[in-house]
Amino acid sequence: MGKLYVVGIGPGSVENMTVRAVETIKKSDIVIGYTKYLDIISSLIENKKVFSTGMRGEVERCRQALELSRDNVVSIVSTGDSGIYGMAGLILEMRKDEDVEIIPGITASSAAGSVVGAPLMHDNCNISLSDLMTPYELIKKRVELAASGDFVISFYNPKSHGRPHYLKECMDIIRKYRADSTPVAVVKNALREGQKYEIFTMDSFEDDKVDMMSIVIVGNSNSYLKEGEFITPRGYKFTSSNN
Structure with missing residues (x-):
């Protein structure tokens, strides 16, 4: 049984991420995000499967995250707070029966x-x-x-x-x-x-x-x-x- 975490990684540095966000990414099998956002957390995802898209690839990222989370522990990341101009809303709109948890972060x-x-x-x-x-x-x-x-x-x-x-x-x-x-x-x-x-x-x-x-x-x-x-x-x- 998999799980999907929607993780807010804060303003753009690992030191300003919450402990919960860091620990969630560490325990994830797969991390998904916009290419530049993944660069911010590169030190946390060195040995993980990573899927990225460019700007305006939000729907594609969310669809992929939901699909992969059926059999894996997946984190999809947003800068700032995942529920403020982030991916949380779109994930919940697209969700069917996937297990989803929202991890907040420091907004801009x-x-x-x-x-x-x-x-x-x-x-x-x-x-x-x-x-x-x-x-x-x-x-x-x-x-x-x-x-x-x-x-x-x-x-x-x-x-x-x-x-x-x-x-x-x-x-x-x-x-x-x-x-x-x-x-x-x-x-x-x-x-x-x-x-x-x-x-x-x-x-x-x-x-x-x-x-x-x-x-x-x-x-x-x-x-x-x-x-x-x-x-x-x-x-x-x-x-x-x-x-």
Whole structure:
């Protein structure tokens, strides 16, 4: 009897994977994933059967994983969390009677937030600006509602050659609900090789600093900068030791 694990491998380094994710991959007979994702965990899969596909091979990967899991212990991997823009949903949609278990991981917004401070301490949401799966008009509607609801917003897939203006247009929507001093963070390659970040305010934000490897975090009406750190207060009452 086999089993299929849908594993979130975190932001892109073995050291930032959960213990459970590492142990699951180690005990798997077969590991399946996008080629670049498998490169990240190459040290864990040296002696295993590996199946990979290129970009946009998600359905093929999931079908293969489900088939092989009938007689083997299989892990199909996603970066970040397997249930946030990962493979978990598609696997469950395609599953018939296969034994499936979801293994969570650190998602990109959490990774990026840890780099710049504590921007996600209050209500927040993730919005992907990729229109491959979601019509752009619906994306803009979600941005508008999240901004009017005073959510901290993390943008995934914020900019590409095919849609260079989406981020600017969505930031213009948010500006209707945010002060010029609202912090905006751009984190590239969060918690992996090549990590870089910059913190702006709404009035100084430069979208030319953003690419597909970036996460953009926009604060809510209470977010602020303190000694270079991006903070969204939860609302705790305390007395400063400096007073």
